[in-house]
Structures are given as C-alpha cells and as structure tokens.
Amino acid sequence: MAEPILEVSGLVKHYPLTQGIVFKKQIGAVKAVDGVDFALDKGETLGIVGESGCGKSTVAKMLVNLEKPTAGSIKYKGEDITALSGRALRTVRRNIQMVFQDPYTSLNPRMTVGDIIGEPYEIHPEVAPKGDRRRKVQDLLDVVGLNPEYINRYPHQFSGGQRQRIGIARGLALRPEIIVADEPVSALDVSVQAQVINLLDRLQTEFELSYLFIAHDLSIVRHISDRVGVMYLGRIVEIGRDAEIYDHPTHPYTQALLSAVPVPDPEAREHRERIILSGDVPSPTNVPSGCRFRTRCWKAQERCELEVPLLAVPAEFRLMSGPAAHDSACHFAEEKQVVPPEEPGRQQEEAGEHGNGPG
Numbered sequence: 001m002a003e004p005i006l007e008v009s010g011l012v013k014h015y016p017l018t019q020g021i022v023f024k025k026q027i028g029a030v031k032a033v034d035g036v037d038f039a040l041d042k043g044e045t046l047g048i049v050g051e052s053g054c055g056k057s058t059v060a061k062m063l064v065n066l067e068k069p070t071a072g073s074i075k076y077k078g079e080d081i082t083a084l085s086g087r088a089l090r091t092v093r094r095n096i097q098m099v100f101q102d103p104y105t106s107l108n109p110r111m112t113v114g115d116i117i118g119e120p121y122e123i124h125p126e127v128a129p130k131g132d133r134r135r136k137v138q139d140l141l142d143v144v145g146l147n148p149e150y151i152n153r154y155p156h157q158f159s160g161g162q163r164q165r166i167g168i169a170r171g172l173a174l175r176p177e178i179i180v181a182d183e184p185v186s187a188l189d190v191s192v193q194a195q196v197i198n199l200l201d202r203l204q205t206e207f208e209l210s211y212l213f214i215a216h217d218l219s220i221v222r223h224i225s226d227r228v229g230v231m232y233l234g235r236i237v238e239i240g241r242d243a244e245i246y247d248h249p250t251h252p253y254t255q256a257l258l259s260a261v262p263v264p265d266p267e268a269r270e271h272r273e274r275i276i277l278s279g280d281v282p283s284p285t286n287v288p289s290g291c292r293f294r295t296r297c298w299k300a301q302e303r304c305e306l307e308v309p310l311l312a313v314p315a316e317f318r319l320m321s322g323p324a325a326h327d328s329a330c331h332f333a334e335e336k337q338v339v340p341p342e343e344p345g346r347q348q349e350e351a352g353e354h355g356n357g358p359g
C-alpha cells in the first residue's frame with residue numbers, strides 16, 4: 001500500500017491550568033486532545049465527528065501548525081513536521097491548508113475579497129508573482145462558483161454560503177494537497193450546506209485533494225467521507241469505512257450519536273432506536289479512569305473503570321472479515337444497526353450538485 005499523505009500518532013494537546021497571578025502554579029491540565037492516531041490517504045476524505053468540546057478544532061490547529069502538540073507526531077509524506085522550522089516548515093504549511101468554521105468571523109471585514117483570497121501569496125510569492133495575482137484570484141472565484149467581477153467587494157456584501165466559498169478559494173490559493181475543513185458548513189443554513197459540500201466534493205476531484213472533514217454531526221459527513229473517525233473527550237473511539245461506521249457501528253458512543261441523526265424517510269425513522277445518553281460530557285480537566293466514556297455508557301462494567309480500551313479491532317471480531325471488524329475502543333464491542341440502511345436511489349438524489357446559485 002502507498003504511504004499515507006498524513007499520519008498522526010499519539011497526538012496530545014494539554015493546556016496547563018494555572019493558579020496565582022505572579023507565581024503561576026500549574027494545578028492541572030485541560031486534556032483537549034489526549035492520544036489521537038489516524039492516517040489520511042492521498043485523495044481520501046476522512047470525516048472526524050464528535051460533540052462540541054471533544055478536541056476536533058485542536059487537532060485541526062495542530063495539523064496546520066496553529067498550535068504546537070504537547071506530544072506525538074504528525075507525518076506529512078513520512079516526515080515528522082512537528083519539529084520543522086524555516087523553509088521546510090513553509091513548504092509543508094503551503095501544502096496543508098485550513099477552511100474555518102465560521103465564514104462570518106474568519107474573513108477580515110475591512111479587506112476586499114481579492115485581498116483576502118490573495119493574502120497567502122504575500123507569504124508565498126513563488127506561487128503567484130505580483131503581476132499575476134489578480135488573474136489568479138479571479139480564476140479562484142470562478143472555480144468556487146462566484147463571479148470573478150466580485151473581486152473588489154467586501155465580505156458583508158455576500159451571503160453566508162458565498163462567504164464560505166471565499167474561505168474555500170483562499171484555502172485553495174496555494175494549491176495545497178490537503179485541506180483541513182473545520183466544520184465548514186456548521187454555521188450555514190441547512191439549504192446551503194449541501195451546496196457547499198457538493199462544491200468541496202467537486203474540488204476534491206478537480207485538484208486531487210485529500211480532506212480531513214470535521215463535523216459535530218454524523219449526518220453531515222456521510223456523503224463526503226470515505227472513512228469516519230468518532231471522537232470523544234480527546235480521543236478517537238471508533239474509526240472505519242463509511243459503511244462500517246454507519247451500518248455496523250460497534251462502539252456504544254457511535255451508536256448513540258447515530259441514533260440522534262435525522263432520518264428523512266418516515267418509515268426508516270419509525271424503526272430507528274433512540275439511545276438517550278445520561279449525564280453530561282465530563283470535563284477534559286478530569287477525564288474518567290479506564291474507558292473515558294464509562295460515565296455515560298449503559299454497558300459499563302468494572303473492567304471499564306480499570307482498563308483503558310485500545311483503538312483496535314476488538315478480539316471478538318478479529319477472526320472475521322465483515323464490516324464489524326474495524327477499530328473500536330470498547331471492551332464489550334457489539335455490532336448494532338441503529339439506522340436502517342439507506343436506499344441507493346435516495347442517496348444519489350441527495351448527492352447531486354444543486355448548481356452555483358446564491359448561497
């Protein structure tokens with residue numbers, strides 16, 4: 001098999017919790033990311049899903065070097081990038097770009113669209129010499145479905161969906177290989193979400209991009225992801241191919257998340273089981289011992305308190321090759337179909353691009 005384009009091992013980000021003003025004393029740590037492993041293949045989309053606060057954005061920020069990991073490695077084409085500096089770091093940063101969650105706050109309101117999209121060229125003039133920039137920015141506007149004549153307009157003159165298209169154009173400016181999209185549609189109206197996802201889907205083929213696509217809801221990443229990883233309290237608890245996660249989940253947390261996903265088909269909805277989790281997500285400053293999900297898990301037993309479940313194919317599935325045999329960090333992993341499988345016809349319909357109209 002080819003080497004993954006990105007490989008993350010043992011990634012940790014702990015923010016120190018301090019007390020005192022003059023003599024700061026560390027009294028603990030916010031364990032925002034607490035041991036994350038995954039690989040991303042070239043041309044692939046890996047969805048990362050989990051409730052708010054589970055550490056998704058912190059993972060994203062470490063990948064694009066906005067945060068330094070406390071521990072662990074991030075390998076880009078086999079080379080650990082966490083220790084790079086200078087020219088080598090610039091080259092890597094150029095190839096891993098981020099699209100941010102909120103297009104309302106991530107675009108500078110005082111800059112024109114042309115300046116926003118072309119800003120990365122200031123740091124990487126080798127990609128677009130000064131005289132060539134305007135044309136390059138206009139090409140990018142066209143590529144994301146916006147009128148190239150809008151180049152001198154300001155962000156407030158655009159709708160939310162259009163602003164996210166501007167954010168995507170900026171992310172593409174340096175022609176990266178990897179895009180880390182941190183909840184790129186969460187702030188948008190439901191009607192506009194599908195258009196932006198379809199745009200990302202089309203751009204992936206056009207520019208041979210690899211995506212890390214972050215969302216808080218399993219339904220959003222369903223049609224764009226090849227594989228999906230489910231995060232809980234700083235760790236990935238289950239990861240596998242799209243069908244393995246949606247149709248054959250074995251981790252109780254994934255099963256609970258799936259049971260809350262909107263099901264459009266009324267008949268399927270009726271047959272779906274709702275799993276209501278008790279209690280709140282524990283604080284990342286005070287992570288439960290053993291399995292970190294145990295305080296909310298309806299299957300928890302003594303072993304769950306004592307022993308950390310590792311992210312691997314559970315022993316009971318190791319000898320079989322079916323869709324249940326994927327990585328799941330649970331001592332008592334069991335296959336459970338929560339959502340009835342989709343009919344292929346409807347899926348096709350939903351995946352079609354809805355044109356480049358406003359939004």
Ligand SMILES: Nc1ncnc2c1ncn2[C@@H]1O[C@H](COP(=O)(O)OP(=O)(O)O)[C@@H](O)[C@H]1O
Nearest residue numbers: 015030032051052053054055056057058059284
């Ligand atoms: N700079 C920071 N200092 C302290 N805690 C932080 C910082 N950034 C994030 N956190 C905490 O880390 C946890 C994970 O945050 P985040 O990665 O933003 O989660 P998500 O994107 O999944 O909602 C949260 O509890 C958050 O409050």
Ligand code: SF4
Nearest residue numbers: 291294297304330331
């Ligand atoms: S290891 Fe135990 S507490 Fe954790 S998910 Fe599995 S059954 Fe639940």
Ligand SMILES: [Mg+2]
Nearest residue numbers: 056057058183
């Ligand atoms: Mg976030």
